[in-house]
Amino acid sequence: MSAITMTPFSEPEERVALREAVARLAGKYGHDYIARQAASGEKTTELWLEMGRHGFLGVNLPEEYGGGGGGMADLAAVLEEAAAAGAPLLMMVVSPAICGSIIARCGTEDQKRRWLPSIADGTLLMAFGITEADAGSNSHQISTTATRDGDEWVLNGQKTFISGVDEAQAVLVVSRTQDAKTGKLKPALFVVPTDAAGFSKQVIPMAWSAPEKQFTLFLDDVRVPADALVGDEDGGLWQLFAGLNPERIMGGALTCGQARYALGRAVEYAKTRTVWKEPIGAHQGIAHPLAKVKIELEQARLLWQKAAALYDAGDDFAAGEFANMAKYAGGEVACNATDVAVQTHGGNGLTVEYGLANQLIAARLGRIAPVSREMILNFVAMHSLGLPKSY
Ligand SMILES: Cc1cc2nc3c(=O)[nH]c(=O)nc-3n(C[C@H](O)[C@H](O)[C@H](O)COP(=O)(O)OP(=O)(O)OC[C@H]3O[C@@H](n4cnc5c(N)ncnc54)[C@H](O)[C@@H]3O)c2cc1C
Secondary structure (H helix, E strand, O other): OOOOOOOOOOOOHHHHHHHHHHHHHHHHHHHHHHHHHHHOOOOOOHHHHOOOOOOOOOOOOOHHHHHOOOOOHHHHHHHHHHHOOOOOHHHHHHHHHHHHHHHHOOOOOHHHHHHHHHHHHHOOOEEOOOOOOOOOOOOOOOOOOEEEEEEEEEEEEEEEEEOOOOOOOOEEEEEEEOOOOOOOEEEEEEEEEOOOOOOEEEEEOOOOOOOOOEEEEEEEEEEEHHHHHHHHOOOOHHHHHHHHHHHHHHHHHHHHHHHHHHHHHHHHHHHHHHOOEEEEEHHHHHHHHHHHHHHHHHHHHHHHHHHHHHHHHHHHHHHHHHHHHHHHHHHHHHHHHHHHHHOOOHHHHOOOOOHHHHHHHHHHHHHOHHHHHOHHHHHHHHHHHHOEEEE
């Protein structure tokens, strides 16, 4: 079963070729592979490493550190194609996009040499932990702390919903350090190895069947060396935003890929399933919702492409606005596309065999994480429209 074919909008030839190569590779594995791995509790390691060997995972990272020297638009195109082929590689949002971008932009030379080549070839996976149960969407309220003790930092706190920790060798943890002069807490990022003493995890049972699992993390007096701090202790929020724009652009691309996959499945079914004289796709009750999704999908793709182009051009501020809108639009179209695909399949849409019902939850994730639909609407209301803040 194939995903719907897209007409690229003024993308460079190299990116079009990249898309085709990724679609071929991911298509070899496809939805059946992901569903099998999820059902048997296995990971997508084989696919992940093959993507890494072909240079697809590190396409955005600098060449001198093992990457492809491309941009976020290339990495997002890779993820969109993989997801459209039925392989939505969630950890691409985290390891090469968030962690890779932060280390490439804010890390020391040593940190770049140590982490980036293996993030790029996929042999190392780095998770990202910001969310805390008591803070939720209000990440200014996080209470994980890092305190300097001689040559080390000591981390204490808890994180929740952190993806892929069982596959990761390290987690980039958002923590807070205390300003020596003012006593104020400031965000700071630390690479914490998953085998560090005092670091433990507990899986969160989720209703969605996927190879990637979510975890609660416990950091109890976890000691990391001074050079585990990525970026400047006084660098402020921009270091975090070096990762959050990529996170949103990738969220937009991932959900567009999911929508393409669902739409492709629905169109194929609508062309072949016949219960009256004509295939069901001849009925406008089936055709129009599919056409509407196609339009919404093209809108959402333009948004992440614009956000990525702005980010790659170094305009972080404008990229932020469009990355948020792209993430919103992608989440909406993934939900709509999957819902329409289930409806098009009738009863088959809810069977395990057709694998679409599970996609409903996977698509729903795009409205909640990494930033919720409501928080994006808040952002757009305040920053794009200049409306007052309510919280
Ligand atoms: C499958 C999955 C994977 C994830 N992976 C990671 C990960 O790898 N790393 C990580 O750090 N986090 C991860 N997360 C966490 C994710 O980023 C959070 O779930 C998300 O940011 C929302 O936070 P919350 O769940 O605490 O919801 P809450 O903040 O409790 O919000 C609950 C509801 O209230 C709404 N709300 C809250 N405040 C406002 C407001 N001011 N105005 C209007 N509405 C508001 C929200 O939009 C939401 O609908 C993951 C989550 C899931 C489900």
